[in-house]
Amino acid sequence: MANDTWRYMRRNPELIVGLCLLGVLLLFVAIGHAIVDLDKARPLSGRPLLPPSPSLPFGSDKQGRNLLAVMVIGTPQTLEIGVLAGLIGVTVGTMLALTSAFYRGTADAIIRGVVDVGLTIPGLMVLITLAMNVKGGLSIPQMTLVVAALAWLFPARVIRAQVLSARERSYIDIARLSGMPTPMIIIKEVLPNLMPFIVASLVGSVSAAVLASVGLEVLGLGSFDSLTIGMTLYWVIYYAAIINSWWWWWIPPIVIIIILFTGLFMIAVGLDEISNPRLRRRA
């Protein structure tokens, strides 16, 4: 079994590369927590705008934060928003998709209608409307909830289509004929077969949620004392760090975001290969 897994993994290098990239990020956070004094992420904890040096590997920003400490705290926070919002989105989306595809009728009509309309409206605009009604910028839990508010739409549509095709298969007929109640069919027969799709849409949702939260923060809707990657980028733009040659300020958040998105993208491509054998490269 382990041997088979290994052989498969070698055929699917994207998945490996993606997992390694995410692993690098987690390693950075773990090592950072062990060696960096996280109190130094507070404003005015050091001299402002110092370029990197042995004692200050990432330098400091205009408000005197130690940027290494900021990145060590901010990376998991940004990930947390993405992962939680993505999980909420996919869970709700899957439940709605199953209800919609299995019971059809009015429930299906309503869910499909809401999803169709919801996906036509640019998501970021709705999120901005939600966010501007929260006083004093979005804290991390608030950001998670706001982003999750729309994160279920896309999974609901994609998974519903998969459930619709799954329920026509003969093993479902057999389960039905042998008297299995519908909820049991869904849990024991349909869900396990849909797992690759659900995991794939989870990766997509996490990536979309991170993008949305970073977007809201760059627009200035995040909480000003939060240290997420998005807020760091907000300050980078606010103080025009790029044209002031403060390169050490903007390179780390950009590199972290690029690693994160490329990693998620690679994993998505790798998972796609598992769930869509048709795309499998001909050896």
Added chain:
Amino acid sequence: MRADYLAKRVGLFLLILWLASTINFFLPRLGGQDPVRAQLGAQAAMGGGSQVGMKEMIAEYDSRFGLTKPLWEQYLTYLNDTAHLNFNFSMSAYPTKVIDIIWRSLPWTLTLLGVTTLMAWTIGTVLGALLTQPNAPRFLKFLLAPILTLSAIPFFLLGLLLIYLLGFQLRWFPLAGGYDQGLLPALDPKIIANMIYHSILPALSIILASIGFWTLGMRGVMISTQGEDYLLFAESKGLRGATVFWRYAIRNALLPQLTALALALGNVVSGAVLVEVIFQYPGVGSLLYQSIRASDFFMIQGVVFMIIVAIGVATLVLDIVYPLLDPRISYARR
């Protein structure tokens, strides 16, 4: 085209407009205290030159949306205002009307977005189709990996990198803005050239970051059409390879790409809004950023609504064009 299909699409468009304005109306009122009213008060308390105007604005706001009126009456007033694109005055630039400022910014965004989306879609689609051809040039295969990687990166991050490399280090392109300071935007060849020069970097960041999406989509569709009978038939008729490729394979694979375009518009706009912020491009994205910084509620509501309208119109147009291109759609009862 069948009338009921058209009616359904137009109905969907109107439904979206109604939903957007309803959310705009009810969300601020959910918390009990109206944050719009609170912001108006705070703005007036700050004083300054526009204070007299602010007081009038509050009086006007209270008489229309104050607690003396029942909620449904306020709601109807709001819907009526929105239908006339009356989003009140700007809180930070009183006495300019919100809609006047939006009309000034919208052409910038629509042009930038229209041109870049069209270019990215065309380049990506052709590239994706070429990639499935066994005799495709080899350099294309090498191009695929970097293009796909770029597509994973948010538009605005690519923009930041482009500003640094091509703008700040190499000084090939301006760092920010839509035209040189001291120029007034006008339909004069020299000024238009200047505006195009300023738009190259923002456009490049949108195009480079979105080509991959279209390439990947087209490649998938082309692979799945490869075994189709009509291609086999075209080939066995002895048609030239190029004819089969352009007239038979691509034309049929284009339809799903068009559907994808309608679906992706919302994401493209969200991305472009942030690109504008990075480049301080004078479109609605920058306007949104400034009004969020100034807590200008009326302006934010107006911009959000107009962006939703713009995307709604674009989707509606695509929906109406689609059955003209794919005759199967108009007869299918759904």
